[in-house]
Amino acid sequence: MATTLTGGNQHVIKLPNTPLNAQPDPQIIAHQWLSCLSEQLAQANFAGSDLFHDESWWRDMLALDWDMRTVRTAGEIQNFLAKKQRTAKLSKFRLQDTGKFQPRLEQVVDGLSWISSMFFFESAVGTGTGMLRLIQADNGSWKAYAVYTSLQELSSAQEPLGKRRADGTTESMPGGIAGGTWIERRKRQKEFLDEEPTTLVVGAGQAGLNMGARLQSVGLSCLIVDKNERVGDNWRHRYRTLVTHDPAEFTHMAYLPFPQNWPQFTPKDKLGDWFEAYASIMELNIWMQTSIVSAEYNEAAGQWTVILSRGDGSQRTVRPRHVVWCTGHSGEARIPSFPGQDSFQGKVYHGSQHRDASESDVRGKRVVVVGTGNSGHDIAQNYYENGADVTMLQRSGTYVLTADKGVFMMHKGLHEDGGPPTEECDIVAESLPWPVQLALSVHMTKRIAEAEKETLDGLRRAGFELDFGQDGAGITRAYFTRGGGYYIDVGCSQLIIDGKIKVKHNPGGIHGFGNHELHLADGDSLPADIVVLATGYDNMRTTVRKVLGDKVADRCSDVWDLDNEGEVQGVRTDISCHCGQYLAAY
Structure with a gap:
């Protein structure tokens, strides 16, 4: 049943073989395993733990560590939990009890079956969601092959969703009527006349718009800048016949999914118009026809000084704490040249x-x-x-x-x-x-x-x-x-x-x-x-180097490919929390 890794960082593994000794009850097995994990986490004692298969995996997104981590083998997982649980304090575990992802037995591929379930938990800073996948050992016991934990919401910055939505009346807004109506406030917000943006997002494509919507939802002010004339031009300016190759259900934006009558594959101009509408509906603060003149980071202050050139020829200096690079994988053309x-x-x-x-x-x-x-x-x-x-x-x-x-x-x-x-x-x-x-x-x-x-x-x-x-x-x-x-x-x-x-x-x-x-x-x-x-595009780090210089680019990793642990390099996926990244590339 051993998992093998070959080829340096290529991460080629062999999946375990898991013949079932009997027909299991997924509900009982998943509940027993999760209860045992909860007890061990509460005691912060993993000595002699028998919960993990020798070649097991634990993937964590911000729940145990303020990073994206993949830890492999039972021993390394136990060490990781013993170290991180002291501050993370994961607790109050419960299984998903409705829908497709409650405990169930899956035959994944020939020779591999596991019991899987979604679960929920709390931590010292918020609430999270995870997945467990248990396989049967030779002695008939059930052990974790893969566990996933992800922080979904910060207790100190809950998203105003559903029953927590804002009231919306002028009287309920900060400062009441003295602060102005919604449209009056929006005009000042978009120009950042009263505050500095906490985050500067470079690029108003799907990644930048999603990032801006998520950050603003948890109360972090965000300025998005883009060199194009209109939101969506990054798609409109591509070749005339371009249509997305991913289906609609796979490409929804945060908070605002495509309508039910949206086409399965989206023409580029239609998608560009959707992004423009999305930016307006989500009240995103976007400066179009804007580029970076210079950017310097002050380590001691934890702050950037960024000079922006705007479409009317003026310049504006902003001092965000974070810069998020969302210029896209297809942003910097790789153009070879040849003799003759x-x-x-x-x-x-x-x-x-x-x-x-x-x-x-x-x-x-x-x-x-x-x-x-x-x-x-x-x-x-x-x-x-x-x-x-x-x-x-x-x-x-x-x-x-x-x-x-x-x-x-x-x-x-x-x-x-x-x-x-x-x-x-x-x-x-x-x-x-x-x-x-x-x-x-x-x-x-x-x-x-x-x-x-x-x-x-x-x-x-x-x-x-x-x-x-x-x-x-x-x-x-x-x-x-x-x-x-x-x-x-x-x-x-x-x-x-x-x-x-x-x-x-x-x-x-x-x-x-x-x-x-x-x-x-x-x-x-x-x-x-x-x-x-049609020779493709350069690594996004190349664009960072051209705009922000060698000092910043040297601190970034290349974008794409897997690092030593098996995480995608240089990419921070859609997260709704504030984790203090020096520079995040998407």
Whole structure:
């Protein structure tokens, strides 16, 4: 039953094998285990604890430690709890008793079954939610394989939700009528005329808007700045045919889910308009057409001094305690250059600059799209549909799954129409350590490949190189370790299979440009009138370095990939508490 780790920080593990000795009662077993955990935590004594499997995991988000932690093996978990429980004081545990995530027996994959349940608890600073997953040991006892704890709310900063919502009348607002009406207060709030923002959020995309809404809900003043003219322009300015590849149930914003009649996949301009409306409804303080001139952090004061340049040409100095970087993974284009490129007689541009092939007459033009990720496929399809002769240049393999089959298989049982509440689904989706999620993804990737066999076989016949990732973990590993390397098929794969879009696989890539062609490393050439470099985007840390300088960037980690414990580097997920991060990247 041992879990093995290989490959440095690659976190490739083998899942345990757990044959059941008898049909268990999940309610009784989960209750007994959680009661024993509660007793040991109350006594802060874990000597001789038999609650954890030898190769167990505990993932914690701010409940035991003011960080995101993944701890592995029974001994390390006991040491972690003994150290952190002294101040965290987790107590008053209770199991979820309704809905899908009350105690139940799950056959996760062949050979692995566990009893899972959501649970709730209190801590010294607030309330939390967790998940337990128990497996049966060889002697028949039930031990934890994976436990998750997450702080959901601070007692000192409860969100004004439901019965705690604000009264809203002018008399009930701070200072009463003397402080002005709602609109009069909003005008001053948006300009921060009476206070400094506690947090400066850079970027008014989905991450920045979500972050601002969460922070303001717990009483932290927040200023969001963005270089675009309007909220939502980060989507409006992308290529004309772009539509989201994630379904609606998976992409709700905090407090304001999409309407029931919202399309499953959202066109870019519609999404941009939704973000603009969201910002207004959530009363977010946003300065558009604003950029950072300089930013310095005073360690002793715990405060930033940030000079902002605004759209009217004026400058404003703000002094927030925190800066949150929300410029997006696709914010800084990675644009390579090649020998002879200046002598090329055609057009060369990066995929981030693509708008639409119909903007000029491309019929019969020879187009080479360099790169086979999502944008590369979408751009190739766009050119083909406007009459161009399209070839995709592929250096390394790409993972492919379809939007109509594979994507919905991944979300089945959680973020889907008619599924459990989004808030509960989010807890469950985050509750397993990433190494375990990657191991489970190996099985899911195989199931998806079987369901999409016809498409995958057709791509192979067309010369398209497929890559299922290290250990065969598919899109999960590709996304969270690389931020790319995959294509969610919305139609281009069939064009490749039918030979309507050609593929040239060349591991060495481009050797250089000629006047009317690309010279490849293997000695071949591709005639070209237009070359689109769909070569992806730089790490978000690169943007931090350009704007905030080396001193700050050197204190940040790269964004994406897994650290030594197995947590995603440089990313702080949606949290509604104030944990004093020097710089958080999303």
